Every structure is written in structure tokens, then in C-alpha cells.
Amino acid sequence: MRGFFGPEGTFTHQALLTLGNGPAVAFPTVARALDAVRSGDVSASLVPIENSIEGGVTATLDYLALLDSPLQIAKEVVIPVSFDLCVRPGTTFNDIKRIISHPHAVAQVRGWLDAQLPDAVVVERGSTAGAAQAVADPTTGYDAAICAKVAADLYGLASLASNISDNEQAATRFVLVTKPGPSPKRTGYDKTTLVAYMRQDQPGALLEILQQLASRGVNLCRVESRPTKKILGDYCFSIDAEGHVSDARVAEALMGLHRVCKRVVFLGSYPRADGKEPKVPYGGRDSDYQAALDWLRQVSPEIPRLPYDRT
Numbered sequence: 001m002r003g004f005f006g007p008e009g010t011f012t013h014q015a016l017l018t019l020g021n022g023p024a025v026a027f028p029t030v031a032r033a034l035d036a037v038r039s040g041d042v043s044a045s046l047v048p049i050e051n052s053i054e055g056g057v058t059a060t061l062d063y064l065a066l067l068d069s070p071l072q073i074a075k076e077v078v079i080p081v082s083f084d085l086c087v088r089p090g091t092t093f094n095d096i097k098r099i100i101s102h103p104h105a106v107a108q109v110r111g112w113l114d115a116q117l118p119d120a121v122v123v124e125r126g127s128t129a130g131a132a133q134a135v136a137d138p139t140t141g142y143d144a145a146i147c148a149k150v151a152a153d154l155y156g157l158a159s160l161a162s163n164i165s166d167n168e169q170a171a172t173r174f175v176l177v178t179k180p181g182p183s184p185k186r187t188g189y190d191k192t193t194l195v196a197y198m199r200q201d202q203p204g205a206l207l208e209i210l211q212q213l214a215s216r217g218v219n220l221c222r223v224e225s226r227p228t229k230k231i232l233g234d235y236c237f238s239i240d241a242e243g244h245v246s247d248a249r250v251a252e253a254l255m256g257l258h259r260v261c262k263r264v265v266f267l268g269s270y271p272r273a274d275g276k277e278p279k280v281p282y283g284g285r286d287s288d289y290q291a292a293l294d295w296l297r298q299v300s301p302e303i304p305r306l307p308y309d310r311t
């Protein structure tokens with residue numbers, strides 16, 4: 001059984017449907033969807049992780065990487081997102097005083113709201129489909145939801161305005177999260193997600209992290225700093241890098257990070273949704289690493305095995 005950030009009608013739910021039609025259970029928060037994986041109530045949960053306009057979904061980034069119980073990403077899904085302004089049938093534009101939606105959704109229609117409904121109070125809470133559910137119940141005091149048309153149809157709302165996003169190209173990335181285990185097999189178009197905790201008060205610590213990746217030609221798709229939540233000013237880095245942990249250059253970079261960081265949390269290697277293969281720099285292919293290792297063994301035969309060693 002799979003879990004997802006719900007209820008039915010969220011963008012997460014739509015993303016889940018692209019993975020097939022198996023049994024699924026909705027959770028009202030990302031944290032609960034991930035806890036259900038930790039407790040074994042579901043085998044995997046789908047949660048949003050990154051939006052092309054608003055960036056990382058911090059609830060997911062933080063809760064995925066919990067130090068005592070990190071989870072692992074097995075798959076990613078990317079879908080386009082667009083929003084409608086949805087109301088109970090009969091509500092007019094002039095009736096709208098209170099609007100509700102997910103914070104990421106609000107951020108993606110901010111310009112439209114400022115222009116069309118500048119005086120409305122906007123409440124950021126739950127999910128877009130949860131907002132549609134709340135509006136469907138007149139006792140909640142909400143007049144309109146910013147949600148997908150699918151959610152409006154599910155909860156009996158009418159769309160007063162369609163495609164109100166400030167940016168029509170918006171897309172959100174979702175990840176299917178499991179308990180830690182072996183990564184899915186390397187495809188040649190993979191991504192690796194990790195969190196690097198710097199040593200404190202170490203000049204150039206961030207540069208050192210980036211150097212470990214750059215010097216092996218490992219390209220980054222996302223990097224953002226997140227507070228460690230221990231003391232003010234203490235940060236870790238959430239990173240998506242191109243490549244798979246079994247690619248020699250990625251394995252070497254991860255070992256390098258382990259040497260220079262206080263801690264590295266590995267959150268999985270998995271196929272990229274867009275199937276894009278990385279540009280491997282000169283000397284960065286597995287065969288280059290193998291040739292270098294074979295050469296080193298000739299120079300000094302007692303060199304021990306390395307993780308990517310295939311001889």
C-alpha cells in the first residue's frame with residue numbers, strides 16, 4: 001500500500017496516478033505520510049519536494065532527512081501544475097473575502113491575487129485539495145480555494161477563474177520515499193540526493209563540499225541550505241547531484257564528502273524523471289576510474305579494493 005500527501009485531488013495525488021492505479025492512502029501532512037513509511041504502515045509515500053517557482057518544499061526536505069531515521073528516495077515524478085480559483089456554486093467574485101490554499105500554491109498565484117482580489121485574506125494551510133474540501137463546507141468561513149480543477153470537481157466546487165498561475169510553465173517534482181535499502185539499479189540518467197552537514201566555524205567548509213563534487217565532474221541539480229534546528233546560524237546543505245552512487249565519480253565524491261563533512265546523509269540514487277543523461281567530463285567515466293586503479297595497482301600491488309572496483 002502506498003501513501004501520499006492528500007486528500008484525493010492534490011497535485012501529489014495526480015502525480016501518484018501517473019505511477020499506476022494501486023491501493024493508496026491519503027495523509028493530511030507530509031510528515032504523517034513519511035511517518036507511515038517509518039512505521040511500516042505503508043511501503044512507500046509520494047510527497048512534493050521541489051517546485052519550479054517556489055523551490056524546495058521544506059517540510060519534505062527536513063522530515064526526509066531526520067538524523068536518527070532518514071528515509072530513501074526510490075523514484076521521482078514531475079508534473080505541470082496550474083491553479084483555478086474555486087468556490088461553492090453561486091458564490092460571485094464580490095463575495096470572496098477569505099481564500100485558502102497550500103503555501104506553495106499561494107506563492108504561484110500571488111501576482112494574480114494582488115491584481116484581482118487585493119483585499120481578500122489569504123490563509124496558507126494544508127494542501128490544495130484540503131483547501132477545496134474546506135471551502136465546500138460553508139461553516140469553515142472560507143469563500144474560495146486555489147486548487148486544481150480536479151479537486152474542484154471532486155468536492156463540488158465551481159471554477160470562477162482558470163489557469164491563474166503567474167507562470168504558465170510551473171512544474172512540481174514529487175518523490176516516492178521508502179525505508180532505507182538498496183538503491184534502484186543505475187540507469188545512466190540518475191540523480192543522487194544527500195544532505196551534507198558542515199563542520200562548524202570552518203572557513204571555506206561550503207567550498208570544500210562543492211569542490212568534492214566539482215573536482216569529480218559531478219553536476220548539481222539543486223542545492224539549498226537548511227537550518228540544522230540546533231542553534232542559530234548552524235546550517236546543512238540539501239543537494240541533488242547528477243549520477244548514481246554506483247557511478248565511480250559519484251562514489252568518489254560521496255567518500256570525499258564523508259571525509260570533509262561533519263556528517264553526510266544519503267537519501268538515495270534513483271532515475272531522473274526527464275531521462276536526461278549527465279555530461280560526464282573527461283576522465284570521469286567508470287572505465288577511466290578503473291584504468292586509474294589498475295595503473296595504481298601496477299605501481300603498488302597491495303592497493304585494496306575500492307567500492308566501484310570491478311576487477
Ligand SMILES: O=C(O)C(=O)C[C@]1(C(=O)O)C=C[C@@H](O)C=C1
Nearest residue numbers: 010011012048102104127128172
Ligand atoms: O497541495 C497540493 O496539491 C500538493 O500536492 C502540494 C504542492 C506543493 O507542495 O508544492 C504541490 C504542487 C503545487 O506546487 C502546490 C502544492
